[in-house]
Amino acid sequence: MLLDHERVAIHTGPRSRLPVIVAVHSTALGPAAGGLRLWHYPDWRDGLTDALRLSAAMTSKFAVAGLPSGGGKAVVALPEGVTLDTGRRREVLRDVADVIDSLGGMYATGPDVGTGPADMALIGETTPHVFCRPAQLGGSGDSSPHTARGTLAALRAVSRRLYGTASLNGRSLAVIGLGRVGAGLARLLTAEGAALTVTDIDPDKRRIGEELGAVWRAPDEILAADVDIVVPSALGSVLTGQNVAELRCRAVVGPANNQLATPEVADLLHHRGIIWVPDYVASAGGVINAISTELHHAGADAADARVRAIEETVNDLLETAHRLGRTPAQAADELATRRLGAASGLRRGA
Ligand code: PHE
Numbered sequence: 001m002l003l004d005h006e007r008v009a010i011h012t013g014p015r016s017r018l019p020v021i022v023a024v025h026s027t028a029l030g031p032a033a034g035g036l037r038l039w040h041y042p043d044w045r046d047g048l049t050d051a052l053r054l055s056a057a058m059t060s061k062f063a064v065a066g067l068p069s070g071g072g073k074a075v076v077a078l079p080e081g082v083t084l085d086t087g088r089r090r091e092v093l094r095d096v097a098d099v100i101d102s103l104g105g106m107y108a109t110g111p112d113v114g115t116g117p118a119d120m121a122l123i124g125e126t127t128p129h130v131f132c133r134p135a136q137l138g139g140s141g142d143s144s145p146h147t148a149r150g151t152l153a154a155l156r157a158v159s160r161r162l163y164g165t166a167s168l169n170g171r172s173l174a175v176i177g178l179g180r181v182g183a184g185l186a187r188l189l190t191a192e193g194a195a196l197t198v199t200d201i202d203p204d205k206r207r208i209g210e211e212l213g214a215v216w217r218a219p220d221e222i223l224a225a226d227v228d229i230v231v232p233s234a235l236g237s238v239l240t241g242q243n244v245a246e247l248r249c250r251a252v253v254g255p256a257n258n259q260l261a262t263p264e265v266a267d268l269l270h271h272r273g274i275i276w277v278p279d280y281v282a283s284a285g286g287v288i289n290a291i292s293t294e295l296h297h298a299g300a301d302a303a304d305a306r307v308r309a310i311e312e313t314v315n316d317l318l319e320t321a322h323r324l325g326r327t328p329a330q331a332a333d334e335l336a337t338r339r340l341g342a343a344s345g346l347r348r349g350a
Helices: 044-065 086-102 118-122 143-163 182-189 203-211 265-273 285-294 300-308 308-323 329-347
Strands: 005-011 020-028 032-041 069-081 107-111 174-175 194-197 229-232
Touching: 005 044, 005 086, 005 174, 005 265, 020 032, 020 044, 020 086, 032 044, 032 118, 044 069, 044 174, 044 285, 044 308, 044 329, 069 086, 069 107, 086 107, 107 118, 107 285, 107 308, 143 182, 143 229, 143 285, 143 300, 174 182, 182 194, 182 203, 194 203, 265 329, 285 300, 300 308
Parallel strands: 032 069, 032 107, 174 194, 174 229
Antiparallel strands: 005 020, 020 069
């Protein structure tokens, strides 16, 4: 397989002795951005694979969102069973910050699975190339509420397509994962009048389900729940060639990155008559808010309007897919490819 990325930096952090991976997929649209994932992997090479896939998805995310940024991602691959105390965590973050700084602005980081605004503040002590520091430090803060609102916008578009109304009142949804984004989204959906089934690998999250009056299901049972829409909100690769056959929903739309185990799963979903909105479209609210406010100096209302515009983007994608007999995944990929092609054409002076 050919390397599809502009640059991949792999370091053993001099302080932490942990593998620090920064993958810059493309800067065709602008300097790359993407979150820092601090997560456990059986082998650091699995972290590299994740970084390569996640950074490519960021390129598509920005292209479809219409933002002049490129795709990147950083991964710190923690060995299974290793937990970081505060001191160790600081060492890791300093190691990551040095690698980012050495790229000279080619890549800026943000929060992702396992990191948040406090971590961004620490990285910001070393390098300016960081989004989502706490507001008191001049950053745009936690991106997860915006990611949740962007996903809600995508869900409204899907509801309109399926049921003729964007309202989610009375719809049943299964939210897989109650992390910062998943829990926020579950709260928004409950406020909209939706009936929820929820799960998380952490049994303590059951409390959130109870608070929302949601039905709790075991993680390995929830995909097959008898609901209108399944909402993957945790880690990737939840949809596989095997489990698509078990789905009983009419759509899968959620904020988790890299939901498909392989790209062909999008076709399997389509053949089953299930609408799948590409994760990189539904999950763009966080980066849209961070980049609009921090890089393009949009006010809160303007940034919010851009996040809510995901509803229109998904309406258009579903409409285009329907008209051309494509899957939404193909329609989104084609839109991203078109925008990337136009940008590199411009750069070549074509
Ligand atoms: N985790 C975010 C995503 O996958 C990454 C991010 C958020 C990057 C905010 C920059 C700013 O889209």
